[in-house]
Amino acid sequence: MKANEVYRYRLDWFVSFVSVVEHGGFSAAAHALYRSQSRISTHVAELEKALGVRLFDRSQHPVALTADGRALLSHARGILRHLQAATEEAGRAAQRVRGRVRLGAYPSAAAHLFPFLFESGAQRFPGIELAPWEGATLELEAALISGDVDLAIRPVLPVTASETLTFQPLWREPLVAVVPADDRPVSALRLAELAAKPLITIGENTERANDHFEANLVFEQAGLVPNVIFRSNQPQTLVALVRKGIAVGVTNALAMIMANTAGVRLVPISDVTHGREVALWWRKDRTPTKAQEAIQALVTEAPPPDFTHLNP
Known part of the structure; x- marks a missing residue:
């Protein structure tokens, strides 16, 4: 017809x-x-x-x-x-849920989560436009406060300066030492051994809030003063400097799992009982949209990184 x-x-x-x-x-x-x-x-x-x-x-x-x-x-x-x-x-x-959600994350968390979120989000929430935003830990806090992002995946530390922010824990990850691949193989290193070496750690390459990053706190809590020669939020920068033997790296495990670690080895730090806690953050003084709630639920359902092979 x-x-x-x-x-x-x-x-x-x-x-x-x-x-x-x-x-x-x-x-x-x-x-x-x-x-x-x-x-x-x-x-x-x-x-x-x-x-x-x-x-x-x-x-x-x-x-x-x-x-x-x-x-x-x-x-x-x-x-x-x-x-x-x-x-x-x-x-x-x-x-169906529709809308645009601006999701921020620091680089290694973005590398781990964004592929899952884009794939799963397209299948389950086709009406939601996911707008990714990548930045350093302190930048993510500022972006949440200013409203540049709706949700952010960032560590619990450094402590946020604004009381308007709240979070939901996602995963914990260990700190690891990063050494040149041709160094003498060891099963683990202790903080005292690392404090005696030139170090590259995570954080800002300024004095701003660095005392509150995990790598600094573990040394402080152990009563040690590390010889930090450089700080970076870019995993590949840390790897490149370690590969050339300039220093030993101390960083969160996910950064190294997601990076190209050719020429270096990851070594557990045996006397660090805690590492980095990562959480999903948002402003508690604003009512979330249905789209934001959907992405928040999707983030919490994402499989956490696997760190079992890094146990000392």
Whole structure:
């Protein structure tokens, strides 16, 4: 049937026809549909005229379907079922979560999570546009406060300066030492051994808040003063300097798992009982959108990094 031929038929003709069959007569169909009996009769008559067949044997009481009527019945019911399914699907589509969510993360967390979030988000929340934003830990805090991002994945430390921020823990990861690949193999290193070496650690290459980064705190808590010659938030910078033997790196494990570590080795630090706690952050003084809630749930469902092979 061509598209323009569809206009020869009205949907209420089929509704009335099926209703007469299911309710056992024109009067009962009229009562069920809140229509007059004459209106139901007119619908059926117009459908018969358009099709060129008789659908009911009106000489019987109650009326009975003719052979042509029986042939049409399954098709008419199918039309109504398809219409109901289309209506329900349209309703579900209207309720689908839609919106744009700006998600920030520091580089190694972005490398770990963003592929999962883009793939899973496209499948489960096609109406959400995920806008990634990558930055250092302190930059993420500023972006949340300014409203440049809606959610941020960043470590719990350094402690945030704003009381408007809150978080949900995601995973814990150890700190590791990074040494040149040709160094004498060791199963683990201690903080005292590392404090005696030139070190490259995570953090800002300024004095701003560095005392509150995990790598600094573990030395401070052990009563040690490390010889830190450089700090970087870029894992590949740390690896490049370690590879050349300039210093030994101390950083979070995920940064090294996601980086190209050719030419270096990762060594557990045996006397560090805790490392980095990573969390999902947002502003508690703002009501989240449905889209933000959906992405927040998706982040918490993401598989955490696997650090079991780094246990000393």
